Amino acid sequence: MFVRLKLRMTANNFRGQPWRVALFMMGVFFGLWWAAGGFLLFAVPGLAGSEKAALLAAGFGGGALTLGWVLFPLVFFGVDETLDPARFALLPLRRRTLVAGMLAAALLGIPALATLASTAGLVLSAGALGGWTAAVTQAVGVAAGLLLCVAASRALTSAFATMLRSRRMRDLAAIALAVLAALLGPLQIGLITAAETADWDRLVGPARVVGWTPLAAAYTLGFDLAAGRGWAVPLKLAITLAATAALLWWWSWSLESAMVGGTPTAAGPRKAARGGAVDQLVPRGMRWMARNRYAALVARETRYWWRDVRRRAGLITVLVVGVFLPVMINIAGNARSPGTVSISMIFVGTLAAVTLANQFGYDGTAYGANVVAGVPGRLELRARVAAFTVYAGPLLVIVAVAMSLLLGEPTWVGLLLGTLAAAYGAGLAANLFVSILAAYALPETSNPFTINTGAGVVRSLLSLVSMLGSAAAAVPMLVAAALLGDAPAWLWLAGPIGAGYGLGATALGVYLAGDLLDRRMPELLASVTPRR
Amino acid sequence: MESALAARGLVKRFETVVAVAGIDLDVPAGSFYGLLGPNGAGKTTTLSMAVGLLRPDAGRVWVLGHDVWSDPSEAKALLGVLPDGVRLFDRLTGAELLAYHGLLRGMDPAVIDQRARELLDVLALASAGRTLVVDYSAGMKKKIGLACALLHAPRLLVLDEPFEAVDPVSAALIRDILQRYVAGGGTVIFSSHVMEVVERLCSHVAILADGAIKRVGTLDEVRGGRSLEDVFVEVVGGRTATGEELAWL
Structure with missing residues (x-):
């Protein structure tokens, strides 16, 4: 139901507006481009048979991907609010249905599909290293990872939206995010310089650690199996699913308050004004x-x-x-x-x-x-x-x-x-x-x-x-x-x-x-x- | 008598929808003119074209004899506008906003100060102090918007839904101010879908539906002895319940 609603709304958006279609196509194009790039990055190490590089790519790449899902909507793009939770407030829907529906609808966007396409490279990589069992495990991991990404981004933005109802809070948060966003550029340059000089072997350790956090657990599944650490697979899967469940719970909780709405009226400072209007x-x-x-x-x-x-x-x-x-x-x-x-x-x-x-x-x-x-x-x-x-x-x-x-x-x-x-x-x-x-x-x-x-x-x-x-x-x-x-x-x-x-x-x-x-x-x- | 606002053959199309399909309007100077219509009838579109906010696809508009689209500076100087659903420069305080509008209209700073003080007092906005307009309530926003429109003492006031989302006390205050303004020789045209307000205030009425004027004239001409609401519902083509349907209610 939600999926159909989203598709219908997207389609209606295009009606009679060729430039919107064009923009959408450009979005698709960029999505494909990213997906292809990601796919290569994730697939090549495995096909080349380098286990270390594969672990690096999966650990850091996957972690960065998840972080990106969390941060980018906040900083740059905004969330696709085709389906605004507040609109469902009056319908007799259970929260569980609502969350499931919204999640399904969110999965149906260009970013989600692009992520899926690029992480599919991991499946290929894991398959090359550890046979088809590793590939299948990794496929499960990729799917779980995507769920986690979407859940994380929705939960965070939704929580922020409720937290930021009052204008003053919102202003402060926006500025904080702006500083963060502005710092991303310099940070990136720093990282690249570091990457050029660093010893790659030393990074395998941190990559392993990242692989055990919810950030990249889902993306390193297949490589563990390929390396003969089969016991890690259920554990990492559990980590991912637990994180997803926690995020979904958080989301549904903040969804409720988002639906109820209610703007706390900020009692502005009522200092008496001095001087004439023009001087003020x-x-x-x-x-x-x-x-x-x-x-x-x-x-x-x-x-x-x-x-x-x-x-x-x-x-x-x-x-x-x-x-x-x-x-x-x-x-x-x-x-x-x-x-x-x-x-x-x-x-x-x-x-x-x-x-x-x-x-x-x-x-x-x-x-x-x-x-x-x-x-x-x-x-x-x-x-x-x-x-x-x-x-x-x-x-x-x-x-x-x-x-x-x-x-x-x-x-x-x-x-x-x-x-x-x-x-x-x-x-x-x-x-x-x-x-x-x-x-x-x-x-x-x-x-x-x-x-x-x-x-x-x-x-x-x-x-x-x-x-x-x-x-x-x-x-x-x-x-x-x-x-x-x-x-x-x-x-x-x-x-x-x-x-x-x-x-x-x-x-x-x-x-x-x-x-x-x-x-x-x-x-x-x-x-x-x-x-x- | 010269028209305060005259429009001939105004047309506006949005993509495929015709919002306004050829409207002629004559607002006599000194009249209190009500533009009635259901939601989506084209009231806002018409008024936006009349004040130079929206370029018409066809047709012309004159304010006190000055063409709004070919002689905008003369026409706009005579106009005061309160648009609906349009933000103000709301990161200013009430007083700052008034000063801004006053200076934009080329007024003398001393006059601005004095009028701003009076307007804020009368509209009970002075107590808001340094609160930014963005933090005002809906009713306060309407009032400060009206104050901005009145500040330079225009000859014609164009108000889009001035009574929307306004509490009864503020509405009575706004009515009072507008009546005084008309009594002083000004002309008001405003849009509304609230019959009582129009019936109580207006000397002239035009009923708009589907982008065209269905009835126009003085209030009594349009009413023709019936209640304005009856005429409105009949003209617009709404149905009155017969008691047959919705029997389960």
Whole structure:
């Protein structure tokens, strides 16, 4: 029943919307791609006859897979809430039926199928090492592992959703997750460097340990059998099933509270407001501005970058990545030339600018207020750029100064600043267009991790496009750096030239995109309005 | 008499569904105009097109003689809008939100301060202090939205479901304010599916169903001696229970 309902809802989603079908197909494509990659990774060690490598792949690969199932929905993609538990609250369903049904429906998605396909590689691997009994055991393990993955991800997101009913909690959690997500990148780079230097044999031990945790127990079954440790199989299976059962119990428990709903009303601070309404709107540091439309827009945007969690999460990402990435590239690497430094600076500046790629999506339907008030496009964009730069500007300066000190080349600070400013300015110009032409709606639900199925693909595509566009716009700086190298004149000239280039690009972007915005305001509003 | 709001041949199609199928509307200046219709009749779509939030597929709209789509700045300056199901910039406090709207409308800061204080007092929102609008109750959100629409003293107020999810006390307050606004020479057009409110407030009524206007005129013309509810149900084509079906109830 639940499975049919889910299929029907997915199908209805496509009706009359070719682009949704296209997105779905892209999702399928990426799913297949991942599945194929995973399959190879898992199957090759077994086929090559290397027991150690197989254990490594199963232990760490399987563990990472399970962890990924737990973390990714929280951090990046959101859960596929095609079936929202709250909708079943009024139906006379037993909890057990509901959990079983929802689980079955959850198994029927691209991620679940891709996981199954890739872990099927383990079956092949185990079969090659230990004959068909090992293969069959491993097949059971793969199925159990998939159940565990799905149960874990659903249980965790559902528990989070209930825990995060109150807005304040939700805001805090979202920020914590943003920090975590931002740290994933640097962590990954660290791991890769470690992997390159580490002695593989020493890792077999930890892989064995991981294989005994619920994370990867299911994925190492077949190899134990192949290695003659048949006694481990029922134990590991029991571990997996017990973990799954515990998670399902947890899920069903939190499902109940999710269905009952009930928002605890957060008693907000009722401090008396001081001063007139206009003085309250304009942040303290901006009191010198004339009180006009521009000030109102800048003030609101400045407050929003801080008060809207999604925006603050974006800022945090820029901060963490902006600091870590250049450090990783330039300190860890040996080559310290103005060229490589410039590239990393361009990346940071671009990344900062890309934060604005869906700036209107953050506003959602609230943007209607500006449409009704008839705010001119250029004014709107100029204010948005200015407000964001209030946060991004100092950040970029800090990055430049910190980098030049860390590199032990204080004279490079001008070059770094100039490159950053050029990349940031050019990126802003590119992203203004992206934000108008390719805005998409963010959901307005109680679950902060929900995004509509398919929107995840749009989001990654959009970031990619705006990244490329921004980077392309910053190419002249790179060319200059490559041609002139560390000629002293260039070190000093790069600062002003880069700043000028960035400013000019932004001004041109605002000028042209403002016109575009004037013509497309209602269309833009429609594209950031969530479908109900 | 000049129309405060005039629409000719408004059409809007969403994919395959025709939401609004050619609407003509004349809202006389100084009138209290009720736009009635069942859910999904096209009320919100019509009003959104009238205020420049949604581009019509065909047709034109004038606010006090200014074309909303070809002369938006003039038309929009005369408009105050309270949309339904649309978020406000809700990460601001009530006072900040009012200041934002006031400055966007190009008002003098001193006037904004004074009017914001009055509006917050009258609408009983001053006690909310530094609470963000996102944490307001549904009724408070409607009230702050109305305050934003009123702040720049527009000549025409367009309100989408102003009484939805509002408690009786706040509703009485909103009615009071709107009546005073009309008495002062303003024009109000609002959508609703609550007969009592429309019957009590409106001088003119239009009944909308399936994206087209079925009845239009002054309240008495439309009623024709019957209760508005009877006319509405008849026009919309709803059925009245005969007592035959649902006998098991």
